[in-house]
Amino acid sequence: MFPLVQHLNLSRSLLFHRSSSLCGNLFAQNVCLNFCCFSKMKVANPLSEVGHFAPTTRLLCGPGPSNAHPRVHAAMALPQLGHMDPEFLAICEDVKKLLRYTWQTEEAFTIPVSGTGSAAWEAAVANLTEPGDVHLVFVNGYFGERHTDMAGRYGAVVKQVRKPYGETFSLQEIEEAISANKPDLIWLCMAETSTGAYQDITGVGKICRQHNCLFLLDTVTSIAALPCNLDENLVDAAYAGGQKCLSCPPGIAPLMLNERALEKLAKREQKDIKVPNWYLDMTMIKRYITAHGGARVYHHTAPISMMYALRESLSILAEETLEGSYKRHKEVSEFFWEKLEEVGLEMLIDDKEKRLPSLHSVKVPEGINAAEVLKNARVNFDVEIGAGLGELAGKIFRVGLMGHNCRKDVALTVISVLLDGLKKQGYVVPAKKA
Amino acid sequence: MFPLVQHLNLSRSLLFHRSSSLCGNLFAQNVCLNFCCFSKMKVANPLSEVGHFAPTTRLLCGPGPSNAHPRVHAAMALPQLGHMDPEFLAICEDVKKLLRYTWQTEEAFTIPVSGTGSAAWEAAVANLTEPGDVHLVFVNGYFGERHTDMAGRYGAVVKQVRKPYGETFSLQEIEEAISANKPDLIWLCMAETSTGAYQDITGVGKICRQHNCLFLLDTVTSIAALPCNLDENLVDAAYAGGQKCLSCPPGIAPLMLNERALEKLAKREQKDIKVPNWYLDMTMIKRYITAHGGARVYHHTAPISMMYALRESLSILAEETLEGSYKRHKEVSEFFWEKLEEVGLEMLIDDKEKRLPSLHSVKVPEGINAAEVLKNARVNFDVEIGAGLGELAGKIFRVGLMGHNCRKDVALTVISVLLDGLKKQGYVVPAKKA
Numbered sequence: 001m002f003p004l005v006q007h008l009n010l011s012r013s014l015l016f017h018r019s020s021s022l023c024g025n026l027f028a029q030n031v032c033l034n035f036c037c038f039s040k041m042k043v044a045n046p047l048s049e050v051g052h053f054a055p056t057t058r059l060l061c062g063p064g065p066s067n068a069h070p071r072v073h074a075a076m077a078l079p080q081l082g083h084m085d086p087e088f089l090a091i092c093e094d095v096k097k098l099l100r101y102t103w104q105t106e107e108a109f110t111i112p113v114s115g116t117g118s119a120a121w122e123a124a125v126a127n128l129t130e131p132g133d134v135h136l137v138f139v140n141g142y143f144g145e146r147h148t149d150m151a152g153r154y155g156a157v158v159k160q161v162r163k164p165y166g167e168t169f170s171l172q173e174i175e176e177a178i179s180a181n182k183p184d185l186i187w188l189c190m191a192e193t194s195t196g197a198y199q200d201i202t203g204v205g206k207i208c209r210q211h212n213c214l215f216l217l218d219t220v221t222s223i224a225a226l227p228c229n230l231d232e233n234l235v236d237a238a239y240a241g242g243q244k245c246l247s248c249p250p251g252i253a254p255l256m257l258n259e260r261a262l263e264k265l266a267k268r269e270q271k272d273i274k275v276p277n278w279y280l281d282m283t284m285i286k287r288y289i290t291a292h293g294g295a296r297v298y299h300h301t302a303p304i305s306m307m308y309a310l311r312e313s314l315s316i317l318a319e320e321t322l323e324g325s326y327k328r329h330k331e332v333s334e335f336f337w338e339k340l341e342e343v344g345l346e347m348l349i350d351d352k353e354k355r356l357p358s359l360h361s362v363k364v365p366e367g368i369n370a371a372e373v374l375k376n377a378r379v380n381f382d383v384e385i386g387a388g389l390g391e392l393a394g395k396i397f398r399v400g401l402m403g404h405n406c407r408k409d410v411a412l413t414v415i416s417v418l419l420d421g422l423k424k425q426g427y428v429v430p431a432k433k434a
Numbered sequence: 435m436f437p438l439v440q441h442l443n444l445s446r447s448l449l450f451h452r453s454s455s456l457c458g459n460l461f462a463q464n465v466c467l468n469f470c471c472f473s474k475m476k477v478a479n480p481l482s483e484v485g486h487f488a489p490t491t492r493l494l495c496g497p498g499p500s501n502a503h504p505r506v507h508a509a510m511a512l513p514q515l516g517h518m519d520p521e522f523l524a525i526c527e528d529v530k531k532l533l534r535y536t537w538q539t540e541e542a543f544t545i546p547v548s549g550t551g552s553a554a555w556e557a558a559v560a561n562l563t564e565p566g567d568v569h570l571v572f573v574n575g576y577f578g579e580r581h582t583d584m585a586g587r588y589g590a591v592v593k594q595v596r597k598p599y600g601e602t603f604s605l606q607e608i609e610e611a612i613s614a615n616k617p618d619l620i621w622l623c624m625a626e627t628s629t630g631a632y633q634d635i636t637g638v639g640k641i642c643r644q645h646n647c648l649f650l651l652d653t654v655t656s657i658a659a660l661p662c663n664l665d666e667n668l669v670d671a672a673y674a675g676g677q678k679c680l681s682c683p684p685g686i687a688p689l690m691l692n693e694r695a696l697e698k699l700a701k702r703e704q705k706d707i708k709v710p711n712w713y714l715d716m717t718m719i720k721r722y723i724t725a726h727g728g729a730r731v732y733h734h735t736a737p738i739s740m741m742y743a744l745r746e747s748l749s750i751l752a753e754e755t756l757e758g759s760y761k762r763h764k765e766v767s768e769f770f771w772e773k774l775e776e777v778g779l780e781m782l783i784d785d786k787e788k789r790l791p792s793l794h795s796v797k798v799p800e801g802i803n804a805a806e807v808l809k810n811a812r813v814n815f816d817v818e819i820g821a822g823l824g825e826l827a828g829k830i831f832r833v834g835l836m837g838h839n840c841r842k843d844v845a846l847t848v849i850s851v852l853l854d855g856l857k858k859q860g861y862v863v864p865a866k867k868a
Contacts, residue, residue, distance in 0.1 A: 009493065040757065042665065043538050047752040047775040050528040053745050057513045065514050065738055076739060079491045079681055080499055082818045087490055094484040098693030104477045114685070115549045115713060116736040122713045218600040232476065243735060245670055249514055251548070251685050251737030277711055278584040279556045298823075300552040301677060304499055305510060306740065311487050318481040336591065384516045387730075 040042075051235040058378070059405070061414050062386030063193045063359055064221070065243035065250050066402040068309065071263060072248055075312035080304040088295060088304065089312055092289060099254050100245075100308065102223060103238065109282075109405035110256045111289045112310055114303050115221050119243030119280065120253035122150055124216055124237045126277040127257070127265050128185060131155030136183035136213075136241045141165050142194035147187045159183065165391050166195040166348050166361070171203045178211050185214040190228065191221035193244075194389045196361035196398065198226070198354050205234025214261060220244060223254070224317055224403065225329040225358040230256060237261045245329065245358050248313035251340035254321075259281065283303070313403075329357035329406050336353065336360060336401060336411040342421055344430040348396050358401040358406070361392070362418070365427055370394050373421035383417045390401035442673065456648045467579060470854070492812070493839070495822030495848050496497045497627045497793055498655070499677035499684050500836040502609065502743070508684055508710040509746035514738040522738065523730060524765065525745055526723060532748035533688050535673065536657060536680075536756065537663040544690045546744055547714070548737050551675030556584055556686035558650055558671045561691070561699050562619060564707070565589030570617035570647075572608070575599050576628035576823045577652060581621045599825050600782050600795070601628040605637045606663050612645050619648040624662065625655035627678075628823040630832065631794035632660070632783075632788050639668025648695060654678060657688070659750055659763040659792040664690060676740075679792050681765065681837035682747035685738035693717065747837075763791035763840050770835060770845040777853055778864040782830050792840070794833040796852070799861055805830050806854035817851045 053190075060067045061197035081088040085120050090143040092112070099110045113120040125147075129135070129267070135156040136265060137147050138165040148158045161167065161177045169188075186208060190199050201217065214236040230238055238256045242248035265282060275281040279300065287297040312327070317325055333355070337347060340362060348361035364370040370387060374397070376382045386398030399414055419429070437670040461573040494501045516521040526546070547554040559581070562820065563569070565637045569590040573596040582592045590809070595611045597603065603622075611860050612620060620642060624633050642649040648670040664672055672690045676682035691699070699717060702709070709715040713734065721731040751759055767789070769783060774796060782795035804821060805826045811817045822830030833848055835841075853863070 031468065041535070041538060042663070043540055045752050045755060046528075046531040046535050047749070050531055050749070050752075053525075053528075053742070053749055054511055055515055055525065055742065058515055058519070060514065060516055062516055062518075066585055066737060067513060072719055073511040073513070075487060077507040078489055079501060079507070081492055082494055082496055082499060083684075084496075085812070085818060086494070091487075091489065094480075094487075096755075097480040097484055101475070101477050101480050104475060114736055115553065116735050119713050122711070125712075131683060135569075153708055153710050153712055183800055229476075232737065239662075243737065243738075248637070249518075249733045249737065249739040251740050274587055276587050277556075278559075278580075278587055279553050301499060301550050301675065301684045303681075303683065303740070304677075305502070305507075305683040305743070306685050306737070308487070308489065313483070315481070315487055317614050318479050318484075321479060385521060403627070433844060 023050050051096055056382060059383045059413065060402050060412065061405060061410065062384045063398045063400050064241065064402065066405045067246065068249045069242060069247040069313060069316055069404040070186060071316060072309045075308040076305045078308060083302045083304060084296065084298060088302075088307075091294060091307060092302070093366075095307060095311050095314065098232060098318055099256075101255060102314060102317060103219070103228050103254070104232065104322075105256055105258070107231070108290065109258070109286065110254070111285070112307060113253045113255045113280070115253060115298065116250040117239060117243070117253045119204055120239035120255040121218070122277070123255050123280040123282060124239055124257070125154055126280050127282045128214060128216070128237060128261055128273050129154040130268060130273070131157045134159060134181060134183040136161065136177060136181045136186045138169050138177070138186070138188050139163070140167050140169065140195065140199075141192035142195060143187065143189050143192060144187070151187075161262065167404040168197050168199045168354055171207075175207050178207055178213065182211065183213045185216055187216045187218070190219040191219070191226065191356050191358065193221045193359055193434050194299045195349075195392065196356050196359045197349055198356045201233050201235075208236070209234060211408045214264065221356065221402070224322070224325050225356070227326060242310055242313065244400070245325070245403040246310070246313045247316065247404070248309045249306070252303055252310045267391045270322050320427055332401055332406045332411055333357040333360065333410055335408050336399070336415070339411065339415050343415060345418070349393075358400065358402045360401065362399055364395055365422065368425050368427060370397060371419060372425065374398070376419045376421035376424060381417045381420070383413065385418065399408070437777065449798050468568040476694070483787055491814060493841060493844065493847065495815045495834050495844065496818045497832045497834050498836065499838045500679075500681065500834055502683045503681040503747060503750055503838040505750060506730065506743045506747045507744040510739045512742060517736045517738060518730065518732060521734075522741075525741060526736070529741060529745050529748065531571065532745070532752055533690075533768050536663045536748060536751060537662050537688070537690060537692055538666065538756075539692070541665070541690055542724065543692070543694045543696060543720065546741060547673075547687045547689045549687060550684040551673060551677075551687045552634060553714065554689040554713070555652070557689050557716060558691070559584050559588055560647060560709050560711040560714050561716045562650070562671060562695055563588040563590045564702060568593060568615060570611060570615045570620045572603050572611070572620070572622050573597070573711070574601050574603065574633075575626035575629060577623050578621070579627060579812065584840075585621070598765065600790055601633050602633045606636075608638055609641050612641055614643065617647045617699045619650055621650045621652070623652040625653070625660065625790050625792065627655045627793055629783070629826065630790050630793045631783055632790045635669075636666050642670070643668060644809070649697065655790065655793050655836070656758050658756070659790070660759060661756075665847070676744055676747065678834070679759070679837040679840070680747045681750065682743045683740070686744050688736055761780065761798035766825070766835055766840045766842055766845055767791040767794065769842050770833070774844065777849060779852070782826075792834065792836045793834065795830040796833055798829055798831060799856065802856060802859050802861060804831060806859065807831070807852060810855035810858060811851045815854070817847065819848065819852065
């Protein structure tokens with residue numbers, strides 16, 4: 001096989017160089033190099049081993065990434081601008097405006113972070129935590145554990161309020177925990193991607209102000225699917241991911257720090273204590289990402305193509321309007337639950353008001369091997385459905401109907417594909433009730 | 435103008451929803467929403483303000499990003515796989531193999547980091563620095579200052595050896611500094627993007643082993659343009675960016691930690707001291723990115739489309755072969771220098787052996803306003819050329835002829851565009867010498 005692949009490589013190489021503008025002389029020499037390179041380098045050319053890049057097309061209905069909108073992929077295919085180009089900085093400004101609309105906040109410091117959702121999360125933690133600060137973490141799923149780990153690394157004293165995975169916290173429970181623990185910051189997840197539970201945040205911000213603590217909100221799976229209304233809810237800091245209901249690939253992530261949060265950061269600056277994370281230091285990044293009349297100062301090279309992707313995904317959302325997106329997520333999820341019920345499948349969360357409209361936890365029926373069902377979906381239908389995490393491993397399927405994939409045809413596809421796998425293990429759809 | 439834009443939005447929204455599979459009922463309701471949304475939300479829909487996304491096409495010949503290869507943009511336009519999909523994990527394995535070839539290393543821990551080059555850099559620092567460690571930084575440009583800042587945040591005692599911007603260090607100078615300072619880690623930049631100086635690294639690794647310190651190498655602007663040969667040069671840790679000679683957009687970045695580096699990390703693990711950076715904690719990421727026989731453990735959602743981009747860019751490099759890429763960068767840079775000389779322009783670095791083949795520092799002629807020349811290039815020709823940084827601000831133009839843009843036609847374009855701006859300020863090309 002080796003000589004054949006080498007021959008193919010050569011053909012592709014010929015094409016490549018012919019289309020570039022190199023002189024014929026160099027071209028001829030490269031042909032020679034192509035024939036003898038495998039022996040000259042200590043670490044051999046792996047081209048014959050890795051082959052041509054041809055990834056499978058999958059329908060992504062797990063906890064994320066969800067399929068990006070085709071227009072978002074098209075935006076990434078556009079040639080890049082430089083990160084100091086005035087036109088690129090104007091694109092950043094557009095992204096900030098669109099993010100403010102999406103989150104319903106007027107806070108100036110609403111920006112894209114150069115990493116995936118976890119990077120935006122760590123940006124909030126790194127910039128808002130001083131050693132000894134008390135963080136109160138409401139843990140009802142996998143991601144509460146992550147905040148505990150992350151905040152601990154920045155010297156926070158982390159206190160947890162725990163509930164079984166899938167349950168949520170009442171306002172009274174939240175208030176009592178804040179009163180008892182006197183935190184500097186609380187962390188709450190609006191949409192627990194590990195369980196599908198919706199945490200109502202009404203009134204939480206007011207309690208935080210009464211107790212003089214910051215309110216950090218995880219909106220990774222709620223943004224664009226549920227009203228986050230950051231200003232109305234008195235949220236001090238929030239982050240999200242692009243790869244869920246925004247129909248953008250992972251690699252760039254929204255972050256908001258309001259005036260109260262920035263004040264905390266400014267106090268640290270006055271004390272001349274640097275943020276213990278260079279890449280995510282918002283005291284430096286603000287000199288690049290916000291103009292404030294002065295010149296933009298280079299910090300790191302922004303991920304240009306990902307910025308294009310986010311710009312386009314937020315445009316698509318603004319075209320549909322926030323209300324349109326909320327309505328679609330609501331209608332499609334209700335349709336999905338109804339169709340699930342018709343084939344005898346149950347949701348982990350019984351109360352419809354406490355279910356997310358974006359991420360659905362479907363109980364694995366008795367005696368069914370969940371992993372086999374998911375493998376059947378992937379291998380035979382190119383559909384990705386998510387597995388349970390942590391204490392819910394093997395007990396639930398996690399179905400994401402998010403952003404561009406939040407459509408009734410996708411909902412039906414997922415149910416059909418799940419049923420195919422279930423029936424292969426002997427599952428029988430219950431007879432219709434009279 | 436507002437009603438017109440609103441009308442346009444509606445048309446685009448119609449198109450969007452018609453192509454999706456929503457029912458006619460929802461579609462009709464959305465039309466209604468489109469007309470009344472602007473008044474319902476506290477933060478207004480900014481669509482009419484930000485308009486349609488249509489970035490300009492520029493030729494990027496600054497210090498990076500450079501234009502990505504069209505095939506790389508095409509790869510980003512492909513639908514994504516999930517980050518836990520076995521096929522995606524196989525793509526990560528391909529990327530690791532291709533990176534090992536590119537850097538000429540057999541080290542297993544040669545991985546893509548989910549951020550831009552600075553994130554890979556900070557990953558090296560965060561994982562290899564324990565408080566009190568002595569870092570010896572060889573500063574001959576802007577990026578030495580960055581390492582000083584970054585390492586300080588992780589508790590390193592940073593000692594600098596300084597040279598004027600543009601100069602490089604001899605092996606003897608390096609050895610003397612190591613002997614005198616007894617560092618735990620040295621930082622050296624192979625290709626200083628702020629000056630265009632090439633730092634020879636031959637023999638440095640051996641000295642580091644003799645003095646029992648780690649050798650951390652910046653290869654951001656040297657990867658694929660100059661032989662890094664990490665194993666042969668006994669480099670213990672290295673990082674790079676995708677947006678220079680790899681013809682990939684920024685947003686994913688190579689990192690290598692060899693056995694000596696991983697041993698340092700393992701010792702920290704044994705002491706149960708967590709890496710003070712969650713997103714870049716390689717003790718956790720290794721359980722996702724390397725198999726080691728066991729199951730892959732989710733850490734954060736990898737930037738899927740950026741992984742596709744890097745996969746394709748490294749394939750293109752392997753097709754050309756490393757030798758081919760080195761040769762092309764060498765020949766094009768020599769051609770560029772010759773043509774520059776013909777129009778009377780001089781390089782900052784006199785000695786050709788000490789110049790990079792990827793990033794060229796061209797002296798700004800006496801009496802010329804550099805910023806005006808760069809603005810003329812951008813505004814009138816859509817060509818980006820870089821400005822001087824730090825103490826070289828206003829004194830040099832920085833010309834990147836990197837990766838896909840390292841071509842003779844691009845070299846001629848840059849010179850023509852520079853000349854146009856220079857002549858507008860009265861520059862006269864010197865008469866040919868006899």
